[in-house]
Amino acid sequence: MSERRPTALIADDEPLLRSSLARLLAKAWPELEIVVEARNGREAVERFEELAPDVCFLDVHMPGLSGVEAARFIGRRAHLVFVTAYDQYAVQAFEHGALDYLVKPVEPARLADTVARLKERLGAAHAPRPASGTEALLDALAARLRRDGAAPVHLRWIRLSVGPSVRLVAIDDVDYLRADEKYTLVAWRDGGKPEEGLIRTPLKELSAQLDPARFAQVHRSVIVNLRSILNVTRSSNETAEIRLKGRPEILPVSRSYTHLFQQM
Amino acid sequence: MAIATPSAPPPPRRGLARVFAPRRLAAVAIAAAVVSLFIWPGWQSRYVILYGRLLFVGLWMLLSFGVLEVWPARLPRWLARWGLQVMGVAATVPFAAITVYAFMTPSDPPFWEDTLRLTGFGLLNLFGLLVGPWMAVSAVFRQITGAAEHQALTFELTRSELERKAADSQLRLLQARVEPHFLFNTLANVRELVDAGSPQASPVLASLIAYLRAAVPRLEEATSTVERELELVRAYLEVMQMRMPDRLQYVIVADDAARALACPPTTLLTLVENAVRHGIDPSEDGGRIEVRASVRGERLLAQVLDTGVGLAASGRAGSLGTGLTTLRERLALTFGGAENVRVTLVAVEPRGTCAEVELPARRDGGA
Numbered sequence: 001m002s003e004r005r006p007t008a009l010i011a012d013d014e015p016l017l018r019s020s021l022a023r024l025l026a027k028a029w030p031e032l033e034i035v036v037e038a039r040n041g042r043e044a045v046e047r048f049e050e051l052a053p054d055v056c057f058l059d060v061h062m063p064g065l066s067g068v069e070a071a072r073f074i075g076r077r078a079h080l081v082f083v084t085a086y087d088q089y090a091v092q093a094f095e096h097g098a099l100d101y102l103v104k105p106v107e108p109a110r111l112a113d114t115v116a117r118l119k120e121r122l123g124a125a126h127a128p129r130p131a132s133g134t135e136a137l138l139d140a141l142a143a144r145l146r147r148d149g150a151a152p153v154h155l156r157w158i159r160l161s162v163g164p165s166v167r168l169v170a171i172d173d174v175d176y177l178r179a180d181e182k183y184t185l186v187a188w189r190d191g192g193k194p195e196e197g198l199i200r201t202p203l204k205e206l207s208a209q210l211d212p213a214r215f216a217q218v219h220r221s222v223i224v225n226l227r228s229i230l231n232v233t234r235s236s237n238e239t240a241e242i243r244l245k246g247r248p249e250i251l252p253v254s255r256s257y258t259h260l261f262q263q264m
Numbered sequence: 265m266a267i268a269t270p271s272a273p274p275p276p277r278r279g280l281a282r283v284f285a286p287r288r289l290a291a292v293a294i295a296a297a298v299v300s301l302f303i304w305p306g307w308q309s310r311y312v313i314l315y316g317r318l319l320f321v322g323l324w325m326l327l328s329f330g331v332l333e334v335w336p337a338r339l340p341r342w343l344a345r346w347g348l349q350v351m352g353v354a355a356t357v358p359f360a361a362i363t364v365y366a367f368m369t370p371s372d373p374p375f376w377e378d379t380l381r382l383t384g385f386g387l388l389n390l391f392g393l394l395v396g397p398w399m400a401v402s403a404v405f406r407q408i409t410g411a412a413e414h415q416a417l418t419f420e421l422t423r424s425e426l427e428r429k430a431a432d433s434q435l436r437l438l439q440a441r442v443e444p445h446f447l448f449n450t451l452a453n454v455r456e457l458v459d460a461g462s463p464q465a466s467p468v469l470a471s472l473i474a475y476l477r478a479a480v481p482r483l484e485e486a487t488s489t490v491e492r493e494l495e496l497v498r499a500y501l502e503v504m505q506m507r508m509p510d511r512l513q514y515v516i517v518a519d520d521a522a523r524a525l526a527c528p529p530t531t532l533l534t535l536v537e538n539a540v541r542h543g544i545d546p547s548e549d550g551g552r553i554e555v556r557a558s559v560r561g562e563r564l565l566a567q568v569l570d571t572g573v574g575l576a577a578s579g580r581a582g583s584l585g586t587g588l589t590t591l592r593e594r595l596a597l598t599f600g601g602a603e604n605v606r607v608t609l610v611a612v613e614p615r616g617t618c619a620e621v622e623l624p625a626r627r628d629g630g631a
Contacts, residue, residue: 020456064548085449105452
């Protein structure tokens with residue numbers, strides 16, 4: 001379809017395994033250009049948003065956001081190949097969902113099969129992207145890979161637009177969320193530094209997905225991370241104000257929510 | 265795995281229910297019947313009266329036997345409980361006999377002036393004194409042997425339970441060692457070192473071999489030393505550092521006194537593997553592991569600190585987790601009870617965890 005070389009992303013938390021896969025790919029598929037390597041799922045998603053490679057090789061087991069969770073964010077925008085060292089359950093799930101996967105240490109013959117399949121799909125006029133219906137499978141797999149797989153699944157990551165780039169933010173790093181016309185403003189911390197970003201998901205929809213032990217709605221348009229609260233002061237008319245740790249903003253607490261902060 | 269357990273003994277009866285337990289009542293009733301057969305041939309009155317009198321005396325003896333079983337609560341050292349019971353039973357006989365003849369069946373001339381009735385009174389006393397204390401002695405004896413049997417059974421049960429636990433933890437130790445995930449990932453790394461012609465390949469392979477040698481357990485080996493444990497920990501950490509050079513730093517600190525001490529195999533390794541698996545590996549930025557071994561008085565203290573994701577983030581708040589719980593069980597079995605060992609896992613500020621093991625300090629390898 002186009003003359004440009006196909007591009008790929010490799011995500012693995014172990015640097016030697018990233019270079020190992022790159023070395024094997026260079027032999028099996030010399031035209032493929034590895035445009036970026038990522039150290040974890042979050043980096044993989046952020047780099048993918050930046051560079052939109054054709055193929056993503058995702059290690060299943062990565063710190064923070066796993067390869068399977070990253071796959072959910074990337075969705076059907078790329079061809080995905082999962083890489084795992086040993087996980088019978090994951091392998092079964094991939095087989096079941098007709099997803100591409102490689103087992104570490106990667107065998108050159110097996111990689112050649114995968115490359116042939118990928119070339120075929122990339123070469124098709126309207127490249128058929130991974131089948132739909134795999135989302136549920138990936139969700140189940142992601143829940144199982146997490147250690148607290150039994151706990152109710154709350155939102156753990158938010159994909160934000162920060163200026164022109166996309167950032168993936170852990171929900172624990174979010175200080176508060178504020179409804180803002182068409183968007184929701186997300187105030188978070190990048191290694192302690194206060195940052196802000198926007199998402200399209202309405203506040204109401206987010207509120208249902210948040211862990212109620214950590215986040216509380218305090219106003220029609222504000223949800224706050226309870227750990228980020230410095231103090232709460234009562235003001236007139238049965239309302240209150242929240243001051244945050246390390247941020248200058250003051251958040252309003254409306255009358256119907258002041259009971260959250262009443263002393264017993 | 266399940267072993268047959270004898271059913272628990274019924275809860276002990278208390279108060280009168282215990283004194284007049286059905287089995288005891290039956291014994292008294294049968295004894296009264298047997299004795300009545302001896303007296304009956306010369307008896308001039310109705311059988312019911314004979315049997316009633318015998319039963320009455322018997323029940324009084326049973327009452328005093330039962331009362332003295334629990335009262336007084338404390339006895340002087342020279343007086344055995346069973347002796348007191350037998351004497352009490354004997355002493356009850358004349359009083360009960362007098363009560364029967366003088367008050368329950370009073371007659372116009374008092375019974376001691378009536379030869380027939382006096383004879384009956386005498387026989388009642390005689391048989392009461394012959395049979396009562398003897399039955400008391402046999403009852404006490406039965407109780408003593410019963411208690412001994414029960415104790416022996418309980419002891420046997422405890423012992424087999426301990427053996428089962430030891431076998432269990434040995435089995436879990438076998439199963440837990442060398443995760444395939446660890447092995448295949450590590451081998452994939454080593455292969456890359458070899459393919460790339462890295463000079464690191466050989467030393468890393470040596471560390472992997474050292475780790476595998478220790479981690480694939482040899483059953484006959486029951487003890488190790490802190491020194492050897494630390495070598496194993498270093499081999500493991502070197503392998504992990506090859507795999508995640510940007511995410512893992514470590515330091516091992518131990519004094520010579522601690523290095524010489526005995527230590528059950530893979531105790532320290534379990535703590536360190538735990539710190540990597542739950543602290544460093546889930547963290548994007550990784551962290552640092554500090555392994556310390558020292559002697560505190562008569563105790564060996566081993567600490568593993570990590571600056572990883574912490575307890576809450578890895579879902580371990582308030583619990584030791586499977587690995588450390590198994591370790592604690594194993595150590596408790598090795599050192600003769602949970603009170604002799606301590607395994608704790610606490611959060612460290614600003615982030616990370618500290619796992620500690622405290623054991624009795626033993627110098628020799630054999631135990």
